[in-house]
Amino acid sequence: MAIRVYNTMSRTKEEFVPREPGKVAMYVCGPTVYNHIHLGNARTFLSFDVIRRYLMWRGYEVTFVQNITDVDDKIIKRAQEEGRSPAEVAETYTLAFRSAMDALGVLPPTSQPMATQTIPEMVAMVERLVERGHAYVVDGDVYFSVRSYPGYGELSGRDIDELEAGARVEVDERKRDPLDFALWKAAKPGEPHWPSPWGEGRPGWHLECSVMSERELGVPFDIHGGGADLVFPHHENERAQSEAATGTQFVRYWMHGGMLQVDSEKMSKSLGNFLLLKDVLAQHPASVLRMLMLQTHYRSPLDFSDSRLEEASAALERIANAVRNLEWAARSAGGGAGASAEDREALQAAVREARERFVESMDDDFNTAGALAALFELGRACNAFLAEHQSDLGQPDRGVLAEAAATIRELLSVLGIELPAAEDSVEPTADVLVLARDLAGYDGTDADEALRALLAAREAARAERNWEAADTVREALGMLGYSVEDTPSGPRLVRRSRG
Ligand code: AMP
Numbered sequence: 443m444a445i446r447v448y449n450t451m452s453r454t455k456e457e458f459v460p461r462e463p464g465k466v467a468m469y470v471c472g473p474t475v476y477n478h479i480h481l482g483n484a485r486t487f488l489s490f491d492v493i494r495r496y497l498m499w500r501g502y503e504v505t506f507v508q509n510i511t512d513v514d515d516k517i518i519k520r521a522q523e524e525g526r527s528p529a530e531v532a533e534t535y536t537l538a539f540r541s542a543m544d545a546l547g548v549l550p551p552t553s554q555p556m557a558t559q560t561i562p563e564m565v566a567m568v569e570r571l572v573e574r575g576h577a578y579v580v581d582g583d584v585y586f587s588v589r590s591y592p593g594y595g596e597l598s599g600r601d602i603d604e605l606e607a608g609a610r611v612e613v614d615e616r617k618r619d620p621l622d623f624a625l626w627k628a629a630k631p632g633e634p635h636w637p638s639p640w641g642e643g644r645p646g647w648h649l650e651c652s653v654m655s656e657r658e659l660g661v662p663f664d665i666h667g668g669g670a671d672l673v674f675p676h677h678e679n680e681r682a683q684s685e686a687a688t689g690t691q692f693v694r695y696w697m698h699g700g701m702l703q704v705d706s707e708k709m710s711k712s713l714g715n716f717l718l719l720k721d722v723l724a725q726h727p728a729s730v731l732r733m734l735m736l737q738t739h740y741r742s743p744l745d746f747s748d749s750r751l752e753e754a755s756a757a758l759e760r761i762a763n764a765v766r767n768l769e770w771a772a773r774s775a776g777g778g779a780g781a782s783a784e785d786r787e788a789l790q791a792a793v794r795e796a797r798e799r800f801v802e803s804m805d806d807d808f809n810t811a812g813a814l815a816a817l818f819e820l821g822r823a824c825n826a827f828l829a830e831h832q833s834d835l836g837q838p839d840r841g842v843l844a845e846a847a848a849t850i851r852e853l854l855s856v857l858g859i860e861l862p863a864a865e866d867s868v869e870p871t872a873d874v875l876v877l878a879r880d881l882a883g884y885d886g887t888d889a890d891e892a893l894r895a896l897l898a899a900r901e902a903a904r905a906e907r908n909w910e911a912a913d914t915v916r917e918a919l920g921m922l923g924y925s926v927e928d929t930p931s932g933p934r935l936v937r938r939s940r941g
């Protein structure tokens with residue numbers, strides 16, 4: 443089965459065929475580093491992180507490039523407000539961006555070029571465009587001539603004449619056409635600037651992505667990603683510049699993520715309705731945030747709220763619990779004869795189906811919501827199995843229980859959701875052995891077995907309604923740092939965190 447990808451360019455899902463078998467070259471527009479990123483930005487970066495992780499898991503070698511826009515009007519303004527240099531502002535927020543991405547579990551890009559480190563290449567592309575008649579110079583500014591590139595508007599599905607009618611309001615005498623955009627801007631006093639054939643100046647924003655993606659990946663590359671708000675004008679302009687400069691296709695698949703919203707309005711700095719990623723991560727684990735975001739398809743809008751955060755946290759806890767119970771049962775099942783072969787096979791089949799549904803969903807334009815639903819269903823099947831067989835679980839069940847747990851762990855980690863490491867493994871302490879001998883008649887030296895004996899002694903005492911003896915065992919375990927938790931697969935020990 444092939445992976446299918448929704449291509450903004452064709453407005454359909456297409457079979458994904460990379461330019462080179464087994465390899466994927468992808469580029470995702472990075473942040474403008476003038477502030478901490480908000481949750482909306484984080485959603486887009488997370489979506490493409492999951493797309494990249496899935497492609498890697500499917501065996502592709504993925505080269506992932508993301509730029510940092512470290513020279514821009516907003517950075518200059520921020521620097522003036524803070525009395526710092528634009529370079530200092532950019533550096534502060536570049537570091538903040540990297541650490542926030544790391545905290546969210548987003549894999550670092552294969553390469554992360556900076557605009558200010560790519561100036562000579564940008565100047566070269568502008569020269570190429572001027573030579574080919576796609577750009578013109580006015581007093582140290584250079585503009586791209588939109589009418590010189592016949593495909594303008596195709597990516598965003600806009601008609602150039604209609605765009606023009608809309609743009610007439612902001613007429614700029616210097617431009618030949620109101621839709622033309624700046625490739626190079628002459629320096630204003632006090633702004634950062636670099637030499638060029640047209641005088642000192644700085645690059646326009648759209649230019650850097652065209653230049654860096656071509657330099658790092660070559661053209662056409664496979665996937666170009668960003669939020670849907672970048673389709674026009676940013677990506678339309680990137681495409682026009684690149685195809686006009688090279689005369690060949692720029693990108694094979696254009697992918698765009700839906701907006702994160704608050705009360706049905708796009709989260710944005712300018713509306714003031716934003717939450718910073720770092721602040722949310724100070725309160726909630728990254729896995730909860732990932733769970734929340736991945737429960738919605740990456741192209742759909744996503745309404746963020748505290749209650750959705752709580753729901754995601756509960757959903758994650760449910761699946762983590764199922765895995766904990768499975769792992770505990772896989773390790774401790776020993777006493778009973780085991781579930782019937784039929785029931786065991788049914789569970790085996792549920793594991794297989796969950797994996798198939800996960801892959802089918804992800805192959806279908808990275809449907810993470812469907813993929814998670816498959817894992818939740820498997821979690822429910824496992825809980826039902828454990829509940830039904832809690833008294834007869836035995837050695838023969840261990841394999842399928844461990845496999846179910848490992849499958850859920852593996853597939854969640856494809857989505858970048860890492861469950862806590864298997865707990866309950868016990869250090870062989872003399873105290874445990876002494877207690878097990880005194881209270882459960884255990885005379886071996888294996889701490890795991892000793893704990894199981896203690897638990898069994900508690901169960902036996904409870905069965906005889908000898909509450910006092912049962913409590914004695916529970917309290918003794920408590921002194922050792924364990925609490926007893928009743929689960930569908932019977933009681934198990936949980937190591938309490940110290941302190
Ligand atoms: P910017 O720094 O504004 O260029 O944004 C960086 C990335 O975040 C771009 O890919 C934007 O499309 C994306 N983005 C901005 N706001 C949102 C939002 N509310 N929801 C999802 N993505 C967003």
Ligand code: ZN
Nearest residue numbers: 471472651676
């Ligand atoms: Zn870009």
